[in-house]
Amino acid sequence: MIWLTLRQFRLQGAVVFAGLAVLGAALLITGPGLADEYAAGTASCATDNACEEFARQFVIKHQALYGALLAIVVGLPGLVGVFWGAPLIAREIEAGTHRLAWNQSVTRTRWLAVKVGLVGLASMAAAGIAVFAVDRWSDPLAAAAAPRSSRIMPLLFDAHGIAPVGYAAFAFALGVTVGVLVRRTLPAMAITLAVFAAVQVAVPLWVRPHLIPPERGAVAITSGNLDSLMLHNDSLTVRTQAGAGTWTLENHTVDASGRKVEKLPASIGAGPCAPPGPRPGSDAPPGPAQECFDAFAQQGYKQYVVYHPADRFWPLQWAETGLFAVLTLGLTGFCFYWTRRRIS
Amino acid sequence: MTADRPAISCSAGVRFLPRLKAGVSARRARCTTALQAEGLGKRYGKRWALSDCTLDLPAGRVIGLVGPNGAGKTTLLNLAVGQLTPTAGGIRVLGGRPASGPEQLAKVGYVAQDTPTYAGLTVAEHLKLGARLNPGWDDALARDRIERLGLDPARKAGKLSGGQRAQLALTLGIAKRPRLLVLDEPVAALDPLARREFLQGLMEAAVEHSLSVVLSSHLVMDLERTCDYLVVLVESRVRVAGDVDDLLAAHHRLTGPRRDPATLPAGQEVVSESHTDRQSTLIVRTDGPIHDPAWTVGQVGLEDLVLAYMASSPSRPSLEAIR
Structure with a gap:
């Protein structure tokens, strides 16, 4: 056979x-x-x-x-x-x-x-x-x-x-x-x-x-974990990184009560997080200024992430x-x- | 696995016919049962391909299974080799349940319909396949047969003619050295010459290795030359089964003035009847002689006999009409 x-x-x-x-x-x-x-x-x-x-x-x-x-x-x-x-x-x-x-x-x-x-x-x-x-x-x-x-x-x-x-x-x-x-x-x-x-x-x-x-949790949005911040018309969307090499399944902003926020208020987008103008010769790190992250923290916005860590x-x-x-x-x-x- | 049962007398084999001949030929002396079915049935969905089949086929014979297309011949043979499992009843072949294990498989050879072979394998590889898969393989026999047939061992089976392919399949079946060889319409697709050569080869092998053979065909002519035992299967039921000589001796064609078949003496069973205004022609089965002088008694050939049984199948409208 x-x-x-x-x-x-x-x-x-x-x-x-x-x-x-x-x-x-x-x-x-x-x-x-x-x-x-x-x-x-x-x-x-x-x-x-x-x-x-x-x-x-x-x-x-x-x-x-x-x-x-x-x-x-x-x-x-x-x-x-x-x-x-x-x-x-x-x-x-x-x-x-x-x-x-x-x-x-x-x-x-x-x-x-x-x-x-x-x-x-x-x-x-x-x-x-x-x-x-x-x-x-x-x-x-x-x-x-x-x-x-x-x-x-x-x-x-x-x-x-x-x-x-x-x-x-x-x-x-x-x-x-x-x-x-x-x-x-x-x-x-x-x-x-x-x-x-x-x-x-x-x-x-x-x-x-x-x-x-998967791991899940709400984390503060900081310059350390920010992946992208996009301002499109009036809506501001934020994505963070859970860690190097993680597999992120969900990534959205929640307000102080833990509800998912579709649109961050335009006041933040237009205010502290407004894209900086051209800064020739500046050696400040790329990305939004610290006030932007402070504004998120003040208003209770956090980032909810679900992910599998690399290990x-x-x-x-x-x-x-x-x-x-x-x-x-x-x-x-x-x-x-x-x-x-x-x-x- | 299953041990052979003690031999069963084959006088029971002729269940549909009382034995007519006292003389038992030498060949019949080593009578055991080759195949025994009891109330056997196979259903596909709602349709019964075979129903209530009770058979007791003797060993050491060449048994022809005849019937129209779709009568259930293939189903019965597939049940006998264990290709199918029965829906109803039981079947035992050479004392064992079909395909119940390697020993049972080794005892029964099968040449399936259309004589399948592996198109991509050569003739020699088919023999190797047989040798590898059968403990009782007779390699000398296989090689000798292939040589006599003039088959090129290096040729792929897909390139063989239909007749050669059938011969190759038969060689595999014979060289396995089974005790019973089952063949399902092996010659249906062959031309007359290939048909004769195939059946000749089969007969030689049957005699040489004292094989029991069950062979199906929808043509009586194929079976007339080869078989000494006949089973007629019509519309999934066994119509008649028995020794060919016995069957021929017990059936008569009666021709005479028109007459109602119901007035025949007891013991004369009408198989088929046809009437004209003035004349009746009957085919009857009887143990005794026909004494009535009104009848002209004639012989019935095997083909006529089979056709008579096919024509008289229960669901077919009666041919006559008493006007």
């Missing part, structure tokens, strides 16, 4: 793993150069500002390539679900070959277990290899970008850590399940892609924030991987039930 499974999987497996081998080789060759460039740059910058500027330029320079690599890691689970999972059983049923396979001296449970087990492991291995290689390669970039974007934020989160392995397992199981239900290869592939994409959108939006209860990355990774593992097991169990009971 193992031989047959590997024989049937040969082509699809070879394509993906060959691609990964090429990717891995390329990253292995270019990785040290990238790390050296970053190390040299950070060593040679004299002031904090210069260092920040170097990091910014460094990220911008490699952004396109980094984005492409992240896209590969994010896309691979979907690819695996569509091209490995969906056809696994659907193609057999479509061609009627399941009736050939099931009448050898192997029970269909074993038949399915070997197929799902081997190709499922291959799916997880493929995702693991991709995420490991890209993670390693992009370490300097992640370090350079750290203050502005961190791995805990959506999209970056999806392409780092161990979650991609969970996604791949889930996508594969989803593909197999859809294939078992739909029984035709092409529709199964299309449905798998659609459902998996929907899950990948829905989870960061609605599920991941609540896997672990939640691994707990969230484990929680999300666990969630996908449970989904994967559920789908796989369903496949076994359905294959034993409902397919002929």
Whole structure:
């Protein structure tokens, strides 16, 4: 059974793993150069500002390539679900070959277990290899970008850590399940892609924030935590930063009684927080004057933030991987039930 | 898993017909039951594909399963190999529950409808597949058969002709060395020559390895040459089952002056009837001889016999009308 499974999987497996081998080789060759460039740059910058500027330029320079690599890691689970999972059983049923396979001296449970087990492991291995290689390669970039974007934020989160392995397992199981239900290869592939994409959108939006209860609280608005202050017509909106590399879920101003404030009074916007005129030669720090923050404090305005701090990355990774593992097991169990009971 | 049950006498096999011949051929001497169904039924939604099927098929025979399209032949065979699970009743094949475990699977070979093979695998890889998945695989037999058929082992199954593909599927079925080989319309898609070669190969294997064979077809002609036992399935019910010779001996075509079939003596069962103004033609089943001098008694061929049963199916309007 193992031989047959590997024989049937040969082509699809070879394509993906060959691609990964090429990717891995390329990253292995270019990785040290990238790390050296970053190390040299950070060593040679004299002031904090210069260092920040170097990091910014460094990220911008490699952004396109980094984005492409992240896209590969994010896309691979979907690819695996569509091209490995969906056809696994659907193609057999479509061609009627399941009736050939099931009448050898192997029970269909074993038949399915070997197929799902081997190709499922291959799916997880493929995702693991991709995420490991890209993670390693992009370490300097992640370090350079750290203050502005961190791995805990959506999209970056999806392409780092161990979650991609969970996604791949889930996508594969989803593909197999859809294939078992739909029984035709092409529709199964299309449905798998659609459902998996929907899950990948829905989870960061609605599920991941609540896997672990986020931190929440109202903080004073200070020059230290101000992220942006925007004056548009008469309305003033304020956003603060909860901390370096946090994943902010909610960020709005509340009044003294804790109610959400849609519009800050124009008096503040026009008064203490009015944008300063051009100050040629001034070496005052950019941003509003201290009176602005005093005005917020006086009138009882605070900023309400809900966020996951940066050190939640691994707990969230484990929680999300666990969630996908449970989904994967559920789908796989369903496949076994359905294959034993409902397919002929 | 399930141990073989003690052999059951196959005199029960001819449940729809009393035994007519005392002589039991040498082949029938090792009679056990190949397939035993009791009130077997399979329902899809509201439609019964097979209902209330009670059968006792003897082992060591080549059994033809015949009936019109949609009669439930495939359903019955799929139930026999465990591809399907019954909705009602029970079925035992060679003493075990179909597909209940590797041992049961090893005992029963199945050549499914349209003789599926893996299009992307070569002939040699199909043999390897058989060898890997069947503990009782007879590799010499498989190779020998492929060679005699003139199949190129390096050729992909998807590039074979329909007849060659069927032969490959049959080779897989035979080389597995099952005790019972089930074939579902294996020749339906083949041209007459390929059909004959296929059935010939099947017969040779059946004799050589003393296989029990159950073979379905909607054409009696295919079965006439190969089968010594016949089951007629019409509209999801078994209409008649029995030894071919017994069936032929027990059925007669009676031609004579027009007459109400109800006036026939007891023990003569009318299978089909047709009437003209002056003449009646009946096909009857009986144990005893026909004494009535008014009848001209004729032989019934297998095809006519099967057609008679198909035509007389209960839901079909009676052909005659007594005017």
